[in-house]
Amino acid sequence: MTLVTLLAQQLVNGLVLGSFYALVALGYTMVFGVVKLLNFAHGDVYMVGAFAGFVVLSLIGGMVGTSWLGVGLSILLSMIAVGFLGVVIERIAYAPMLRAPRLSILITALAVSLVLQNSVLSLTQGQVFAFSPKLGFAGINIGAVFINYKQVALAVVAALLMIGLELFVSRTQYGRAMRAVSVDRDMSELMGIDVNRVIAVTFFAGSALAAAAGTMAGAYYGSIWYFMGFLIGLKAFTAAVIGGIGSIPGAMLGGLVLGLLESFGTTLPGIGSEWKDVFSFTVLILVLVFKPTGLLGKSEQERM
Amino acid sequence: MKLPVTSVLAGLALALTLGTASYAADIKIGVLVPTTGGQATYGQDMANSVQLAMDALNKAGPNTYSMVVGDDACDPQQAVNAATKLASSGISAVVGGYCSGATVPTLKIFGDAKLPFVITAANSTKLIPANPGNAFMINSTGNDQVAAALVVWKAKGYKSIAIVNEGDAYSQDLATLAQKGFTDAGGTVADFETVNHGEQDYSAVITKIKSANPDAVFWTAYDDDGGPFVKQLREGGYQGAVFVGDGSTSDNFFKLAGDAAEGVYAFSSPTADFLPAAKDFATAYQAKFNIAPSSYGPLTYDGMNLLADAITKAGGTDPTKLMAALQAEDYKGIAGEITFKPDHTLARSNFVVVQGKGGKWTLAQ
Numbered sequence: 040m041t042l043v044t045l046l047a048q049q050l051v052n053g054l055v056l057g058s059f060y061a062l063v064a065l066g067y068t069m070v071f072g073v074v075k076l077l078n079f080a081h082g083d084v085y086m087v088g089a090f091a092g093f094v095v096l097s098l099i100g101g102m103v104g105t106s107w108l109g110v111g112l113s114i115l116l117s118m119i120a121v122g123f124l125g126v127v128i129e130r131i132a133y134a135p136m137l138r139a140p141r142l143s144i145l146i147t148a149l150a151v152s153l154v155l156q157n158s159v160l161s162l163t164q165g166q167v168f169a170f171s172p173k174l175g176f177a178g179i180n181i182g183a184v185f186i187n188y189k190q191v192a193l194a195v196v197a198a199l200l201m202i203g204l205e206l207f208v209s210r211t212q213y214g215r216a217m218r219a220v221s222v223d224r225d226m227s228e229l230m231g232i233d234v235n236r237v238i239a240v241t242f243f244a245g246s247a248l249a250a251a252a253g254t255m256a257g258a259y260y261g262s263i264w265y266f267m268g269f270l271i272g273l274k275a276f277t278a279a280v281i282g283g284i285g286s287i288p289g290a291m292l293g294g295l296v297l298g299l300l301e302s303f304g305t306t307l308p309g310i311g312s313e314w315k316d317v318f319s320f321t322v323l324i325l326v327l328v329f330k331p332t333g334l335l336g337k338s339e340q341e342r343m
Numbered sequence: 344m345k346l347p348v349t350s351v352l353a354g355l356a357l358a359l360t361l362g363t364a365s366y367a368a369d370i371k372i373g374v375l376v377p378t379t380g381g382q383a384t385y386g387q388d389m390a391n392s393v394q395l396a397m398d399a400l401n402k403a404g405p406n407t408y409s410m411v412v413g414d415d416a417c418d419p420q421q422a423v424n425a426a427t428k429l430a431s432s433g434i435s436a437v438v439g440g441y442c443s444g445a446t447v448p449t450l451k452i453f454g455d456a457k458l459p460f461v462i463t464a465a466n467s468t469k470l471i472p473a474n475p476g477n478a479f480m481i482n483s484t485g486n487d488q489v490a491a492a493l494v495v496w497k498a499k500g501y502k503s504i505a506i507v508n509e510g511d512a513y514s515q516d517l518a519t520l521a522q523k524g525f526t527d528a529g530g531t532v533a534d535f536e537t538v539n540h541g542e543q544d545y546s547a548v549i550t551k552i553k554s555a556n557p558d559a560v561f562w563t564a565y566d567d568d569g570g571p572f573v574k575q576l577r578e579g580g581y582q583g584a585v586f587v588g589d590g591s592t593s594d595n596f597f598k599l600a601g602d603a604a605e606g607v608y609a610f611s612s613p614t615a616d617f618l619p620a621a622k623d624f625a626t627a628y629q630a631k632f633n634i635a636p637s638s639y640g641p642l643t644y645d646g647m648n649l650l651a652d653a654i655t656k657a658g659g660t661d662p663t664k665l666m667a668a669l670q671a672e673d674y675k676g677i678a679g680e681i682t683f684k685p686d687h688t689l690a691r692s693n694f695v696v697v698q699g700k701g702g703k704w705t706l707a708q
Binding site for chain 1: 378379380381383384416510536537538539541542543544546547548550551553554567570571574575577578579580595598599601
């Protein structure tokens with residue numbers, strides 16, 4: 040394998056990994072934008088999404104098969120189910136806390152994370168489940184770089200979801216309301232916007248994206264377990280911060296940047312797999328030192 | 344009423360004599376295994392095997408054994424909690440120990456509590472210096488596993504290998520021992536990688552391995568990540584030989600790796616399938632638990648019987664006498680003979696080389 044092939048292959052790897060980070064990071068960033076909450080339960084919503092997709096695929100697999108159609112349907116159904124779960128979580132755990140000090144709601148988010156994690160732990164006895172749809176090994180060769188169809192499908196679905204979200208936020212009534220609430224909640228309320236509804240929609244969309252990422256990760260990597268949301272939750276949060284938390288294009292960019300940092304970090308001599316996390320988190324610190332608002336974040340001015 | 348001190352002492356002495364008498368003692372044994380988490384199937388299997396051994400021992404008498412299970416979840420922190428709880432629950436000895444990383448910090452706790460500990464699966468060489476003297480390892484250590492590996496790799500004429508571990512006490516120990524062993528034998532370790540437990544995405548590491556193009560890849564960590572790793576390795580187009588350590592020799596490995604498990608070599612502790620003496624054990628196990636015993640069943644069954652044998656020889660559960668009896672043991676179990684070196688490790692190597700064929704492990708040629 041020549042150096043160019045190696046780097047090109049790592050580029051593909053980084054982009055695939057980055058699309059996962061980006062999808063999960065979007066949920067962090069949207070919720071932060073609208074309610075100023077770091078939703079630490081978001082990684083676990085991703086995990087629940089993977090399990091929901093797994094259950095759906097086992098149920099409908101007999102009818103539609105466990106190939107592309109089956110996986111596509113289970114992604115869709117998992118998104119809907121987990122979207123509603125996100126709304127329920129928000130109504131039960133976060134809504135009563137929205138006017139409370141910022142720290143209380145942060146602790147609530149950690150509690151929700153533990154509740155989700157431990158519920159799945161007890162239900163599954165902590166075992167690792169094999170998620171094995173029949174998607175085959177086929178793929179395309181571009182030069183010496185091999186890309187299998189799963190990777191292509193994954194990147195396309197992730198891109199479509201992100202474009203859909205961008206259109207939703209920039210073109211629709213709800214999107215406009217969402218942006219308004221993120222700028223000034225009290226004023227939006229005075230202008231007749233149903234803020235509670237906007238918050239619910241935000242949680243629905245963020246959780247649905249996490250569920251899509253979770254189901255795709257399960258189908259792509261082939262295994263799911265109750266703790267799978269922890270690491271990706273942490274990394275997606277990092278991606279959101281790198282891109283500028285609160286900014287939707289920032290989350291997409293941050294996800295891809297982090298994915299690429301990890302795959303190239305693994306390849307760089309002197310860093311390798313052992314130090315790749317140190318490498319990517321060092322980049323996070325550097326970004327925060329030199330551009331505290333993240334790559335695409337806007338600085339907020341507080342008027343006194 | 345006031346009792347003269349001497350009569351109280353006499354009564355106490357009498358009670359003690361009765362307590363250590365060789366007949367009809369109720370003995371509680373702690374079982375430290377992961378019953379939740381990614382390694383729960385192994386842990387449950389070990390607890391089942393102890394139960395099976397106890398059933399037979401209780402039937403034969405005169406002692407009555409019962410067990411207290413402590414769940415270490417294969418996590419060092421939780422293992423410390425479980426061990427502390429076990430140590431204060433009136434047990435006389437401990438059997439078990441699956442994940443080396445989770446077993447290391449419990450050694451001191453059981454040592455301080457003067458509880459003999461028969462370790463039946465964990466086999467990192469890091470356990471040896473951490474042993475305060477109360478622990479006895481009846482599974483061969485990483486040194487023996489690497490010795491077995493070197494024989495195979497030499498026979499196959501491999502010039503370069505890649506090693507992947509997860510940085511925990513077990514997999515890192517095995518990986519560094521293998522690296523040193525293979526380099527000393529004149530081979531090249533073309534790639535040495537450490538990945539995070541539960542990471543899921545190995546694409547970057549796999550691309551790197553492919554570009555180093557080694558004759559074989561050796562995965563030294565557990566099956567919960569090993570299955571997906573091997574699957575992604577094959578999907579990524581790696582064509583060479585794949586080896587996994589004894590932490591990945593479960594049936595679950597086949598579920599997780601799918602077709603990619605075909606042809607994978609593993610170094611395994613002796614499982615019931617490959618032990619003629621374990622036939623009755625496997626039948627009884629299947630009848631009681633309605634499932635076949637897994638990798639560490641026979642060793643753990645032996646571990647419990649070994650402990651009971653030592654208790655009989657020591658005439659009771661006095662820790663000093665019991666440990667001396669364990670050190671002097673020459674016990675013939677279903678997985679082979681158990682005698683200990685001065686450092687409390689098994690005197691012989693018990694590794695067999697197996698290969699994945701048709702969804703199960705078979706003895707490799």
